[in-house]
Amino acid sequence: MNLTSDSGTSWTVRATDGPVPEQFSAALAAPIVATVPGEVHTDLLAAGLIPDPFDGANEGQLHWIGRTNWQYRTEFDWEPDGHTVQEIVAEGLDTAATVTLNGTEIAKTWNQHRAYRFDVTALLVAGRNELVIEFAGPADTADRLAEQLGLWPHTNLHPYNAIRKMASNFGWDWGPDVATVGVWKPIRIESWTGVRIDSVRPLAGLDGDNGVLDAKVALAWADGFTADATITVEAGGTTTEVTVAAGTEEAGVSATIDAVDRWWPRGHGEQPLYDVTVSLNAGEQTDGWTGRVGFRTITMDVAPDEHGGPFVLSVNGKPVFVRGANWIPDDAFVTRLDRSTYERSIADAVDAEMNLLRVWGGGIYETDDFYDVCDELGVLVWQDFLFACAAYSEDEPLRSEVEAEARQAVTRLSRHASLAVWNGNNENIWGYVEWGWRQPLGGRTWGEGYYFDLLPKIVAELDPRTPYSQGSPYSYDHFVHPNDERNGTMHVWDVWNQVDYSTYRKYKPRFVSEFGFQGPPAWSTLTSVVHDQPLDPYGEQMLVHQKAFEGNLKLERGLGDHLPMWKDIDDWHWTTQLNQARAVAYGIEYWRSLFPLNTGTIVWQLNDNWPVISWAAVDGHGHRKPLWFALKHAYADRLLTVQPREDELVVAGHNDTDEVWSTSITVARRSTSAGGAVLAQETFALEVPARAAVLNSLPESITKAGEATTEYIEVRGGDGSAAYWYFVEDAALQLTGDAYTTEVSAVDGGYDVTVTATALAKDLALFPDRLDAAAKVDSCLITLSAGESHTFHVTGASAPAEVGVPVLRSANDLVT
Incomplete structure (x- = not known):
């Protein structure tokens, strides 16, 4: 029985306690219509009781919502249907909740990232029933838990690490502080008798040309039920059946599917998916499960080599050069997301030639829609466990919550062909080493036991086909700095925070899993929420929509010698968008020229969760910023760039396809002025083997400028590829105004x-x-x-x- 709003169940919400402003108190003392799944902010918006939190300076005026207690309530009719067990299944409660049915408390929860089952067989009554869910204000709850459990180091304002809730919901350096509550995923009553399927983990792999499906079926049994059960698994035209004794908690069903079509990431092959059907029969009792799998293998190579230690993901034995982006929740109010929004945003990645998205650890385990779309489009998923930029207690009760949520997440997501990496945390190992945590921790646990013991054991038990990484960044050696460029994965954040983006060329990283540079959203997006008069980079509302520390000052400093200071707000907008695009492309193009030493990059970040000045390539209204177009070029299957190498310039070609890249290259030194006179020209053949890179030195006739401020190098391939080199930065380059x-x-x-x-x-x-x-x-x-x-x-x-x-x-x- 579905209890969601779209099934016809009516819900209400009201404030029960907290700092409700006087102008809202009368309206919120009485119940208002609520939507389930939903969030209190979206309910208040729908009722017209609050202004848009994204607009102007409204965000700060609405922080009281996160410190207020809220009551969700519904009444529903239920009639006995002959089943012996009745359970309320809540797929997501956000977050600190007390659940009451017909006046009896049935549960207290404090983990947004878990689903729950509550046995209510003895509490349901024929006819009218009342379900009440009381949510404690999340901001106050986090503060209270931090006081009770002890304060562990964290970034940002709130102690989000004290509670298992989406960290970025409390605000981040790109996101608003809109800590919300609500029944954020479906809720229902399940009635059953005897035995039911609790979960299915259909792990699909390969044995030569054949597919191997190892389905793990977890069962739940009613007390006193003694019938054996038959489990039937159908996949790829193959049917396999096993019989298990009553009380068996998990059954393994293995099947071999002859000559399967392999699943590949985009750019390497097709993405065939196979339907899997699991049927359960135990006397007159039946149950079923359906899903899809793709047959593939994924490995992660971090074994030491002559340069340090690589980070190489291989699919079906074939190394994949990663062209990726970090993914944050696609809306600050995640219940507004659906299959269509995921399709649109993941298309932004695909259209930009990306082959991997990293689901970052300060967000959520995404809905099945997200992973289904990635399966279908061949986008690999790097999945963080939900720990970010903080130390975490390993004591009870947090440890049990962590284990329960991790088991559920791995069980749910393990079937997806796109799932490529389970990652223990974001920046926490780096934080422990370098961010001054050890003194305030005073020897207390900080999460190490999760990342090096608990989580890898869970992955090994439940999803052994998927590689596990202890963290990002990480060098895969306890005795090497976790952010060492020579080993494993690296985050490059001195660029943007302290130094010029030319510093990217000082690094020779094996793999970059975070780096980025800020820029404003589209003009229409920005002016839809920022109404300062006159519009100014340091205006009050502008700074509400800039969450990074000294963010707009860093935009200004980041121009360096590259571009001149702006003359007006229109120039500010264009100059900083252009500088963002150039900075990120500068890093990617250089690191790609280092292939195979460098095996990929994951830019921070693809998307925004509201209209904001940020690192995103696509803004909160879905507009593709200039950065997105720069990424599309820098992430092209075949990339041509001009790069410095010691005392010379080279044409670097990186061919990330299965075909040899052969073309004629024309290199010219030209004038920037009217007519664009060719001052010198050379032609040579470029041939780059499949999945390889080559460097071609340029002659002095091209690289030695007669007048650096009025000349540039143009590289043209016969296949339409192009690259440019400038002897001076734009601030010194003589460009024609009417060009x-x-x-x-x-x-x-x-x-x-x-x-x-x-x-x-x-x-x-x-x-x-x-x-x-x-x-x-x-x-x-x-x-x-x-x-x-x-x-x-x-x-x-x-x-x-x-x-x-x-x-x-x-x-x-x-x-x-």
Whole structure:
């Protein structure tokens, strides 16, 4: 029996205690309509009782919600149906909850990341029943638990590490502090007799060309039920059956499927998925389960080599160069997410040529929709356990909660073909080593036992086919600094926080699992929530939407010698977006040129959870920032770049495909001025083997500039690939102000803007959302040499008469 709102069950919510402001107290003393699954913030919004927390400075005015206690209540009719066991199944309660049925308390919970079953056989009555769930204010609950359990070091304002709740819900350096409560996942009554399927772990692997399915079926038995049970597993046209004795807690059913089609990550092959059906029969009692699997193997190589220690993920024995992004919850109010929102956001990753998403440890274990879409699209998933940037007690009662949630998460997610890594934590090992935790901890536990003992044991027991990593970053050796560039995974955060992005070239990391640079969201996104008059980088509402410490000051400092200071707010917006895109591409392109020493990058971050200035490539309204387009180029299957190597310049080609890359390369030193005169030119053949990289030295005739401020290097491949090198930064580069002409033409569904260069036009970008927030553009950061043209295609809007600054921008109009 479904108890969710969409099944017809009516819920209400009201404030029961807490710092409710006077203007809300009367309205919230009485129940208002609630939605289940849902969250109190979205219920209050739907009732029109609070303003949008994302707008203006509203976020800070609504912090009282997270310090208020809330009561969710429903009444429902139930009639006995002949079954002997009745259970309330709550898939997610956020977070500190007291559950009461018909006046009797049945449970207290304090873990958002777990599902619960409550036996209510003796409490349900025929006819009308009342279910009440009291939620304690999460901010006060975290404070209280921290006082009771002891304060463990953490980042940000609240002691989120004292409670098993989404850490970023308390605010992060890109997210709002909107600590919420609610029945955030489905809730229902399950009625059964005798025996039922509790869970299924269908672990799919390979034995040569054949698929091997090792299905682990956990069973729950009613007291006194003595019939044996038959379990039947169907997959890939193969049916396997076993009989188990009454009381058996777990049954293993193994099957071999001949000549299966292997599942591959995108860029390496197809993603065939096989339906799996599990049936249970015990006398007259039946139960069933369905799911999908993909047959593949995944390994992680961190064995020491001559350079230190690598980090290599291999699928079906084939190494995968990772082109990835970190993933945060896609909305600060996660119950607003559904299959369609996941499809749209994961498409942002796929369209940017990514093959991996890392589900970061300060968020949630995502819904099955997320992993299903990744299975279908061939996007590998690196899954953090939910520990981030803090020390965690290993004492009771937290330890039992950690174990219970980890077991549930591994059991639920282990079937997914896309699941590539289980990762113990985000930055906590690094934090213990370097962030000054040891003195305040005073010898207390801090999470080490989770990352090095409990979690790897759970993974080995429940999902042995998936590699486990102790943390990120980590060097896979207790005696090596966890963030050592020569070993394992590395986070590069001195860039952005302290030093210029040119520092990226000082590192030769084996694998980068976090790095990034900030920039503002689309203009339409920013101005929909920031209303400062005049608009200013340091305005009150602007800074509400900048959560990083000294974030806008770092945007300013981050320009360095690369770009000049802005003249107005329009230039600020374009300059900082451009600098973000360039910084991240600078790092990726250099590290790709180090292949095979470097085996991948995971940029921070793909998405935002509200409209904010952040590291994201796609903003909170779904607009792809210039960074996204830079990533699409830097993550291309075949990448051509110009890179410095000691005292020379080289053309670096990285071919991440299964085919040899052969093309003719023309390299020219050209003038930036009108006409773009070719000052020197060379041609050579480029041949890059499959899944390989090559370096080609450039001759002095190309690399020695006559006048550095008016010349640049252009590299053109016969296959359309291109790369550029500049002898000086843009602040010193002589660019022509009127370097291009434009033509606007209406087309079906939108319009085209064709730009033709008369001189070097650097990093052309069209921002149609400044005219219509619904408009989208297909390309960005286009560099044209004199005589070249490019057409921007815009969808979702009508054609304007003309475009110019600030809709059409380039680096030229920043420096001229």
